[in-house]
Amino acid sequence: MPSPTTRASVAVVTDAIHPYHRGGKEIRYSQLLPRLQESFDVCVYTMHWWPEHSTRRSEQGVEYQAICPLFALYKEARRSMLEAVAFAFACLRLAAKRFDVVEADHMPYLQLFTLGLVTKLRRRPLVVTWNEVWGPEYWGSYLGRVSGPIAWWIERAAMSLPDQILALSTGTAERLRSYLGDSVPIRVIPMAVDLDCIRGVEPARSEDAAELIFVGRLLKHKGVDLLIDAVSALKVDRPLRVLIVGDGPERLNLEKQVADNGLTDVVRFRSDVTDHTEVFALMKAAQVFVFPSLREGFGLAPLEALACGTRVVTTSHPDNQARHLVARSDRGYVTEPTVDALAACIEHALADASLGNRPTEAWIEEFDWNAVAAEYREALTASIASGQLRPRGGGRASASQRKGTKQDTYKRATLRAMRRYQARLGALCRNKIGWALREQRPYISAPDQAEVRSEGVLRPSNSSTVRRAASEKVASECQEA
Numbered sequence: 384m385p386s387p388t389t390r391a392s393v394a395v396v397t398d399a400i401h402p403y404h405r406g407g408k409e410i411r412y413s414q415l416l417p418r419l420q421e422s423f424d425v426c427v428y429t430m431h432w433w434p435e436h437s438t439r440r441s442e443q444g445v446e447y448q449a450i451c452p453l454f455a456l457y458k459e460a461r462r463s464m465l466e467a468v469a470f471a472f473a474c475l476r477l478a479a480k481r482f483d484v485v486e487a488d489h490m491p492y493l494q495l496f497t498l499g500l501v502t503k504l505r506r507r508p509l510v511v512t513w514n515e516v517w518g519p520e521y522w523g524s525y526l527g528r529v530s531g532p533i534a535w536w537i538e539r540a541a542m543s544l545p546d547q548i549l550a551l552s553t554g555t556a557e558r559l560r561s562y563l564g565d566s567v568p569i570r571v572i573p574m575a576v577d578l579d580c581i582r583g584v585e586p587a588r589s590e591d592a593a594e595l596i597f598v599g600r601l602l603k604h605k606g607v608d609l610l611i612d613a614v615s616a617l618k619v620d621r622p623l624r625v626l627i628v629g630d631g632p633e634r635l636n637l638e639k640q641v642a643d644n645g646l647t648d649v650v651r652f653r654s655d656v657t658d659h660t661e662v663f664a665l666m667k668a669a670q671v672f673v674f675p676s677l678r679e680g681f682g683l684a685p686l687e688a689l690a691c692g693t694r695v696v697t698t699s700h701p702d703n704q705a706r707h708l709v710a711r712s713d714r715g716y717v718t719e720p721t722v723d724a725l726a727a728c729i730e731h732a733l734a735d736a737s738l739g740n741r742p743t744e745a746w747i748e749e750f751d752w753n754a755v756a757a758e759y760r761e762a763l764t765a766s767i768a769s770g771q772l773r774p775r776g777g778g779r780a781s782a783s784q785r786k787g788t789k790q791d792t793y794k795r796a797t798l799r800a801m802r803r804y805q806a807r808l809g810a811l812c813r814n815k816i817g818w819a820l821r822e823q824r825p826y827i828s829a830p831d832q833a834e835v836r837s838e839g840v841l842r843p844s845n846s847s848t849v850r851r852a853a854s855e856k857v858a859s860e861c862q863e864a
Contacts, residue, residue: 407574426446426447428450461526462491467494477498508547516558517538519535543567574681589668599676601634611646613722613725614644614649617726627651663687676700678702694716700720
C-alpha cells in the first residue's frame, strides 16, 4: 500500500505501443495512460520500440522503459513464438521494480505467467485487460491439431492468474465466466473514442476519399478478402472507389486478389495514414464503412466510424463482438459472413447513404475516453487498496500468510535466484542471438532498424557490422539487472 503522502505507482506491461505499432490495444493505452497519470505514477514496460539508444523515455507524463530488445511481433501471418518467449523472460526484471499494481494486456499470454510469479512474490495485485477469448476451436484452426490444443491450454491457464480481469465487452466477460466461474473477479470496461477530436475534424477531400472504406490491420480474420470479393459482386449503377487503410501480413495476398479480380482501378491501399485525425476525416468522407471481421473482442474502428456519422456494415459471426455495437445503431447493418450477403448489405447501405448522414447518436457518448479512464482509475484504486493478493482458491488467508515470515524468506531466496538467472542471461544471448539474426531475422535493435512497419514485421539491415553491433547491444541489455 502506498503511503497517504505518495502517489500510487502503476506498472503497465505491454509488448507493443503506439505509434510504432497500430492496433486496438495500442490506441487504448495511448488514450488511457495520459489520463491515468493525473492520479498515478505510470511506467510502461515494453520492448525497445523507439529509435533512441536510451532504454528510457517519457511522453505526456508517462515513463517508458524497454525491458528487452525489439522482436518482430509476427512471423509471416502468425504471432511470433520467439517474441512471446523473449518478452515473458524479460518481465522477470519487474521483480526489482517499484510498483503498487501491475496492469497488463493479455496478449501474448506467456508474460502473464511471469507477472503472476513476480506479483505474488511482491504481494501486489495483477490486473489484466482481456480483449477477446480465442477458445479451443479457433486455436485449432490457427495452429493446427497438434499445437492448437497446447496453445488453448496456455490461454486457459493464463485466465486464472490475474487478481482482476477487465474485459472489453460483455461477450468477452461472459466467455471468461463460462471457464472461470466466480474464481476471478471480472469487470467490463469498454474501449472508447475521442469524441472531441472527431467533432473537430472535417471530411477529407473527395479526391482522397472513397465511397467504401475499411480501417484496420490486414490480418486473416479481419475478412478483407471477403470485402474484395463482395466488391466484385456488387450490382450498382455508378462507379465506386474502395479505400483500405492499414497494413499487415496479408497485404501482399490482398493486393494479388485485387489484381486477379480486375479491381486495381477501384481498390486503393494506404499504409501511410499515421495521424488519427486523418483516419476520422476519411471515415467522415466515406458513405459506408465495411468491417467484415470474423473475430473481434470489441470493435473500436466500427465505433469510431459510427461516431463520425458513417454507416457501418459488419458480420454476424459469433466471435465478432463488434456486431453488438453496430446493431445498436440506426446506421448499422449486420449480415452473414458470406460474399453474396455482404454484397447485398453494402448495396442496401449505399442506397440509404444517398439520403444523407444523420447526427451522432446519443448512446455513443457513453464511450468517451474520460469516462472510461475514470472506470480504470476506480478499478486500479480498488486493487491497490486490497493491499495484497487475494488468497488463491477463496477463503481466509492462513496464519503464515498473515504473519508473512515464511513468505518473506521464500521471496528473498527466489529474488536472489532470479537475479542469478538474469546474470547468466547475457551468455545465453551471446550464444543464441547470432543464430536468431542469421536464420529467422526476428530481432533488430531499435536504433539500427531500417524500417518498422505498422504490423510489426521488421526489416533488419543485412550489414554484418550492424548485426554484430545489434548482437553486442542485446548481450549488454540482457546483463542489466
